[in-house]
Structures are given as C-alpha cells and as structure tokens.
Amino acid sequence: MSYSSEDETDISDSELDEYVDRCYKQLRVESHKVKFSNELFRCPFCPGKKKLVYAFKDLLQHASDVGKGSQNRDIKHKGKHLGLVKYMKNDLDQEGLALELAGLTVKPSPKDGMSVLFVWPWMGVVANLDGESISKLKTDLTKRGFDPARIRPLSDSRCAVVEFKRDWSGFYNAVMFEKEFEVGHHGKKDYLAASHSDGMYGWVARADDYNAEGVLGEYLQKNGDLKTIGDVEAEVQRKTSLLVAHLSSMIQELRVQVEKNGCLDKKVEGSCVIGVLLVSSPPNIIMFDSASKELMVDFGVRFSSAFIVAGYFPQIVSQILLASL
Template identity: 45%
Template sequence: MEYSSDEESGISESEIEEYMEKPYQALRNGSYKVRNINGTLRCPFCAGKKKQEYVYKDLLQHASGVAKGAAHRRAKQKATHLALAKYLTVDLGNGAAQTNQPPEPEPQPTEQEVLYCWPWVGVVVNIVKNAETGKQVADSGFWMKTFSKYKPLSVELFCEEQDQTAQAVVHFEKGWTGFKNAVEFEKYFEAGRHSRKQWMADKESPGSGIYGWFARADDYHAEGKIGDYLRQKGELKTLSDIVNEAKQDKETLVGKLANEIDMNNQTLDEMQSKFNEKTLSLSRMLEEKDRLHQAFYEETRKMQRIARDHVRRILEEQEKMNHELESKKRQLDWRARELSKREVLTERERQKLEEEKQQNDERNNSLVMASMEQQKADKNVLRLVEEQKREKEEALKKILQLEKELDARQKLQLEIEELKGKIEVMKHLGDDDDAAIQRKMKEMNEELRQKIEDMNDLEDMNQTLVVKQRQSNDELQEARKVLIAGLLDLLQSSRTNIGIKRMGEIDDKAFLNESKRRFTDEEALVKASEGSSLWQENLKDPAWHPFRIREINGKTEEIIDEEDEKLKQLKEEWGDEVYKAVTVALQELNEYNPSGRYVINELWNYKEGRKATLKEVINYIFKSLKSLKRKR
C-alpha cells in the first residue's frame, strides 16, 4: 500500500524527524513491501523507478543518499527515505546481511561465478622458433596479424632462451565485445584440440603446435612469467562482479544526470517566473503609456477648444463695439441735420443752436478719439490673436515631438528588457568555457549599455519638452485670461451671436416668467429676485453635490441626480423652467469651476448654445474690422 494523506502533503525541513516515525511504523507492520519474491530488496517510496532489485548494501546507500540529498528534494521525500534507512539498519540489519551472503560454492561453479583475468586476456604457449624464418618467437606483430580475427589490442611475448620457446599474453577490449572475442579465441584452440586441458595432458611432449585459452584464476595464480604479469597488470573478477560494477556505474551516472536535470529544471522555472514578471511589468507600462497618451490628447483638444472660444468672444466684443459706434454716429448726424434746419429761428434759438453745435462738436471729437482708441484696440486684438495662433502652433509642434520621444523611449525600454532577458538566458544555459558565447554576451552587454545611455538621453530630452510644454500651456492660459478681460465690456454690451457668458449664473428670466404667472407685476420682481439670489447662493455651497456617475461607451461622466432632495423641492416649488435654469447653471459650475463654485466668464456662441471656438472668435473680429472699414 502507499502511505499518504492531505495533512502530510507538505512538511518543512524542521518536521522531517517527526514525520519519519509514521512511515517507519508502516514499514515495521508490513504496510510497505521491501522484499521481492526472488529475495532481493526494493524501495517502496520510488515505485516509478525502473530498478527495483537491490542488495542490502545498495538499498541502504540509496535510502541514505536521498535522505541527505540536495536542497531541491522535497522534505517529505527525505523523511520517507530516512525512515527506510532506519528500518534497514535496525530491523533488517542481521537478516539482510545473512540473506545477501553468497551461497556455498558447489563443486562445479556456474558461468557467472568463474573468475576471469580482468581486463580480458588470452594465453598462448609452446611458441617455437621457425627454422626457416625465425620470426615466431620474438615478433609480436606476427601474432597480432595471426590473431587479427579476434581483434586483439596487443600481444606481450615472454621468451625462454634455453628452450627456444616462448609464451604470449593476448589483450582484448574491456567490454562485452572483447569478452566475446576472447571466448571465440579459446574455442578456436578447443576445436583444434589445443586447449588448456590438452596442454596439461601433452605438456611433456607437446610437439611444435601452439596452445591457447582464455585466462582464468589458474593462470592468475600460476608460477612463472605469465602468472607474475597477470597479477601485476590485472585482477580476478566474475561476470556477475563486472555486470554489477557496470550497473552501479550506470546508476551513479543516471543519478548524477537526474540531479543536474532537476537543478536545470529549477533554474528554468525561476527564469520563467522572472520572464513572466518582466512581461507583466512591460504590459503595465504599455497600458500606462496608452492612458497618458489619451489624457494628453484630451487635454490638448480641451486647450484648443478654450483658445477658439476665447478668440470668438474677442471678435464678438469687437463687433458689438463697432455697432455701438455706428449707432451713436447716426444719432449725432441726425441731430446735426435738425440743428441746421433751426438756424432760421430767433437769435435766442440761434444761440441755443450754437451751444448745441459746440456740444455736438465736442461729442464728435470724443467719438473721433474713441474711434482712434478703437483702432488701437483692434490692432492690439489682432496682435494678441496672432501671438496666440503662433504660440498654439509651437505648442502643437512640441506636443508632436513629445509624442515621438515618448514612443522612442517606450521602444528603447522594450529593447532593453528583451536584451536583459537574453543575457539572463545565456548566463544560465551557456557554457562558461565557450568563447563564442562569451563574446556574444560581451557584445550584448555593450549593446545594452548603449541603449540605456540612449534611453537616459531621451529621458532628459523628454523632461525638457515637458517643461517647455507646460510653459506654453501657462502662456496660452494667461493670454486667454487677458483676452477675455480686454473684450469683456465690448462683448457683453453687444447683441451678437458671439459674446461672453457668465458660466454658473442662473438665468433670472426663468424666475421672472414664473413669478409673473403667479404674482402681480410689482410682487413678481421681488419674488423673482429673492428666488434667484437664494438658489445662486445654494450653487456656491461645495457640500451640495447633486450628481451621480454613469458609464457610456466605456467612459464615465457625471450627470444631475434627479432624486436629490433639494432639486425635487425646487421642481415642486418653482416648476420645470426654473428647475432647468438651475440645473444648467449647476452643470456649468461643475464643468468650469467645480472646486471654487463661483461664476466665471467664458466665450459663448449664443446662436448654437455652446462655447465659441477660437476660429469663430477670430472670424468675428476680422468681419467686424472689415465692416468698420467699409462704413468709414
């Protein structure tokens, strides 16, 4: 069975010793199976591993290694293997040792228990000198060529000068291919009845043929040069020993590779987390940039609208003043003609006429002076309009340049973050000894440094442009105030489509019309004045904010809260016309002066009931000037 629960799914390093007792008791009562059917041991906590056949020593080494493993291993995994190590040491120590002891050797050992000389070697004896060539004794190249079928690595010769014979040791590869070649080498001699067994039988009179076999323990322990050489260069091993050593080396390599893979996976997870954080940060930066760009665009449009309204009011004031001058001139001309008709009257009347003429002349002079002053005012207005137009163009150029610098800055920031990400990836995955990667990282670091310097330069330029843009906005706002102040009397006294409206001021006509319907003419004026004054004071109260928020096409705006108690009382007491006049003034205050809540002047298009644009005001001024010149 597997031992797990929800409350044990996550434990800290400090709880390992405490948690170890639970799996240890489960091992003791048999809940975990440690022994296989064939008598080998298994790790019940590594069920997914391929190898599940351990001897006692290997399983104890596995459990101890995992229990003291690297920091990336989970605490629960360490605790379970610590319990397994304790169980093997305390409960299975003696029994396992006895179980893993090799059985008593039988008279005929199996192939797995035969002791071979390691590395694989073959023995050749009874090498006699050829009477014709004399090469068989001393020439190892000859024997390499003779036994080339079995792919020997080298041949070592041992000569016996007094007997004119020699012995040889043939070296084969260490792997299983070498073992196979050594077996074939031995079978070759067995087939020709020149094996070790035959050599032992024919040793006294062997003849001229050579004998050969696969070197084993008898050769390793034999007296003579071959025995000394084998003991010096090699050792005795069974096939089982060699297989187990190969397995152990393979498992060690696999474990090392598994640890490296775990560390690399952990590093990749950390890099992925950092990459996600950088991506989220960049997304937020882009969203903030879009929001700032939209706000900047809206503010620019608002500034343009305000400038257009300002110029429109100036032109309306100019036109109104020109109309007044023309009206006064016509009136004076008429009076001059009337005085001329009365020149035939009595002396007294003549004197009176002279006095009136004198007064008329004085008035004419005053009008001429006023006309001259008006011309000067016209020039000043035109100069202000030209200056405002020029400043607006400069401000727009600076705005466009600022947007380009902002886009370039955002692009540089994205490139810098991308370079940083590449450098981090190359630091974690690249080989420190790879010169090409080192050069690439050096180039990328240099490119990153250059881009950071470029971004700093753009940041400085951006700050300069922002300061200049703010200065331009302040100058435009100041020019607008001066223009409204200069045209205030002119546009307010004229009956034109373009004029100056007091934003946030209640229209008295609504109260007067409603009072006339309810009271006499004398009472109506008093009631209308009292009602208008009272509600004008209510509008100035900053604590009264009868608005609610609504969202249209993804944008929020403030609208009048019709459920407000004061507004409901106003509608019941005075009616819809007064209610509309008060709410219009309230909306104007909320738009133009929400913090101060007092009336301010604004250029206005009375014909269309909206703020006048700068174009309308300029057109009005130029039309007024052209009309005045034609009349003169």
C-alpha cells in the first residue's frame, strides 16, 4: 500500500470500513512508519506536511480530524487516517501513552526524541562498506528516496558520513534512512552485535558517535555540533524573528517612499527584498495605496540570498509579508 500517493481509483462509502481494516493491518506490519521514538510519532499519509513529528495525542487528534472531516475529502484519505486512529488506540497502548492521554505528567526519558542529542547539521553513518559500495553510495541512497546532500568516505575505515539537508526535510530523510536500516536488521545495534552479516549498516549520528574515538568522532566534531530538536527549532525561530523584523523595516521604507514620491526609488527597488518567489506559482501582486496612485509590486522581482534561512518555508515568508502590509 502506497503512503505517498493516492490509488488511481476511489472507494465508495460502503467500502470504507473494509478499507480502514486494510490500512490498520498494514500499519501493524509497518509500525516504524508511525513510531519515531517513545514520545514522537508521524503521520505516514501526510509526508509533505511541514510538521513531521507529533506527540501521541496530537497525532491522534490529527488522524481523527482528517478521518471525520468534510464529506468532500477523498474517502480513501479519510479511510487511511481512520486506520491510523484504530492502530494508535489498539496497538500503541504503552503505559506512558496511556498516562499522557489521561492528562497526567510523564517525565521524559533522556532517550526519548526531544532530549536526544543529534549531530547538527543532520548526518548519518554508513558502516561495513567496501570500495564498490562507497562509490555507488550516493546513487543508491538517492534511489531509495533519502536525498543525501553529500557523502564523505572516512579514510582508513569502512565507514562514510552521509550529510543531509539542514532543513526539516533533511531531518525527515535522516530518520527514514535510519528506520529502513533498522527494519532490515542493519541498524546500529545490529552492527555493534558480536557478529554481524554482510552488507551496509546505517543510522543517524548522535552524541555517542560524536564523542567516539577515531576518524568518525574526529570528522563529526570538526563538521558538526550536538543539538536537540528543540535547540534546532529555537535557532530557526531566532532566524525567523530576525527575518521578519528586517522585512517589516523594508516594507515600512517602501510605504514612506510611496507616500512621499508616489513611486519607488530605483536604488531601493533594486536592493530591498519585497517578496518571495513561490515555486511553481504565478507571481503574486500586492497593491500599495497612495494619495496619487496605486503601486503594484511583483513578489518575485527580488529575493536576496541573505534571507535564505535553513529550514525556512517560502510560503510562510509570503504570509508574513501579506500580514505586514
């Protein structure tokens, strides 16, 4: 069953219950697509959403809302989310989750997702490589959908570091990279076992890898830092606040100039960021009112590279601009 796209044909309301059961059974087989850690979960049916991980109750609420949503919503999409609701209620019945649903406070374990120290920028480790597999590693990982940014073979070892994009899509790909190796019994625990089989082993780089002796630890310490997910979110928020403040200041400059002259000074027009270019979308137009005329400004005319922020979504920038005008 594909989670990335809808099937070609839809189903009728009478077939919904059967389809929900099918989705539920599939999730029981592929539980790694839902559970990220003891505290974090993801929706396998909405891979394109900005929010990639949820607390248990938040994901349950999301799945319930979609499953009981508008009648205009695709029935299969609703059925998949109802299957997710059934799976979460029937199979993810751990004590910690039951306490959370009951509204009680659960002390997070240091091993749980929000407190884990990851190597930042997001990196993965691939071990037990031979010469041929190293040369084909980036192509292989790309074909498997993990979108690696770079591969760094480590000298005098059979390991390589996989660098992912610095944004949340990079984190998502790193997590899915690790989960696939774990499901195939080629994760880190399998690699560290007394004896392991042939083939590649892979996992996301964390604090123990960062602090390890040898070429792996040296590379990670030289090229990354240790951060929790919360640390990364805080950094993105800090950069976002700076961006919003700067854009607001420039918009005010434009307003003042329009009120004063009825038009934009060419130097300001050429140097100021006045919008963002949304990929695969027609240019958006904003109307500036002045006493003498209306000034129409094309969003896509300028986009300074100084405001390309890691993990930032252009759609959000456009919403900020619209709200500021």
